[in-house]
Amino acid sequence: MNSAIVVKNLRKEFGNKIAVKDSTFEVEEGSLFSLLGVNGAGKTTTIRMLTGLSKPSSGDAYICGHSIVTELDEVKAISNISTQETAVAPNLTVEENLLFMARIYGMSKQEAKEKVEQIIKQFSLEEIRRSKAKTLSGGWQRRLSIAMALISEPKVLFLDEPTLGLDVLARKGLWNIIRDLKEKVTIVLTTHYMEEAESLSDQVAVMVDGEVKACGTVAQLKELTEKDTLEAAFIAIAEGEV
Numbered sequence: 127m128n129s130a131i132v133v134k135n136l137r138k139e140f141g142n143k144i145a146v147k148d149s150t151f152e153v154e155e156g157s158l159f160s161l162l163g164v165n166g167a168g169k170t171t172t173i174r175m176l177t178g179l180s181k182p183s184s185g186d187a188y189i190c191g192h193s194i195v196t197e198l199d200e201v202k203a204i205s206n207i208s209t210q211e212t213a214v215a216p217n218l219t220v221e222e223n224l225l226f227m228a229r230i231y232g233m234s235k236q237e238a239k240e241k242v243e244q245i246i247k248q249f250s251l252e253e254i255r256r257s258k259a260k261t262l263s264g265g266w267q268r269r270l271s272i273a274m275a276l277i278s279e280p281k282v283l284f285l286d287e288p289t290l291g292l293d294v295l296a297r298k299g300l301w302n303i304i305r306d307l308k309e310k311v312t313i314v315l316t317t318h319y320m321e322e323a324e325s326l327s328d329q330v331a332v333m334v335d336g337e338v339k340a341c342g343t344v345a346q347l348k349e350l351t352e353k354d355t356l357e358a359a360f361i362a363i364a365e366g367e368v
């Protein structure tokens with residue numbers, strides 16, 4: 127396996143609280159890896175460490191071979207994250223938000239224009255390119271946020287609850303976008319929607335109290351727990367039955 131991400135004994139403590147307990151897992155290049163877990167299991171803390179937003183207490187992880195402890199600049203150059211809070215400037219149009227991001231990443235005016243055109247096409251943003259971000263529905267805002275995270279052409283993309291609160295059509299639309307990104311980009315996503323994990327993931331990890339309790343394909347997790355659905359398998363793992 128050619129791993130884009132190698133996580134080794136990654137740990138995060140907040141005072142007495144161990145948010146992530148010596149996590150170890152690998153993510154294959156070009157695949158989609160879902161981190162599942164109940165509220166407070168440690169998913170966001172893991173992603174924050176892997177993107178350099180939070181320093182590990184111990185352990186390390188390598189993004190395309192670069193250590194998040196000693197090579198953070200390289201890690202930041204090849205990865206990006208889209209969260210609920212990703213800064214979409216509300217008073218700028220879709221196009222202006224994308225151009226702004228391209229310029230932040232140091233592209234020339236011409237390069238930025240070309241990149242933005244490509245992204246607008248890729249994400250089907252043509253109809254809303256001149257709409258101010260604040261006027262967009264939740265689904266379109268999230269689509270824009272993911273588009274902005276891809277401007278820098280990251281090798282690894284982290285999506286923290288990409289479809290939280292979206293209606294079923296907006297969710298399915300984003301799934302198609304995410305599916306199209308696979309192979310070109312290695313994706314790690316967190317979600318509470320089992321249908322989403324099942325539909326998109328190559329591998330799934332279930333975190334329980336800061337630990338990765340099980341990791342594998344959806345079929346492997348069903349087999350491990352002797353359950354028919356990912357939801358039933360998830361509950362069995364989260365409740366400590368395996």
Ligand SMILES: Nc1ncnc2c1ncn2[C@@H]1O[C@H](COP(=O)(O)OP(=O)(O)OP(=O)(O)O)[C@@H](O)[C@H]1O
Nearest residue numbers: 140143144145163164165166167168169170171172
């Ligand atoms: N800055 C912080 N200070 C103290 N404790 C924190 C901090 N950030 C997270 N925690 C704690 O670490 C644990 C893991 O939190 P985390 O946000 O990673 O969980 P999560 O799996 O992403 O949950 P959710 O599904 O609710 O987003 C929780 O108990 C949380 O309260």
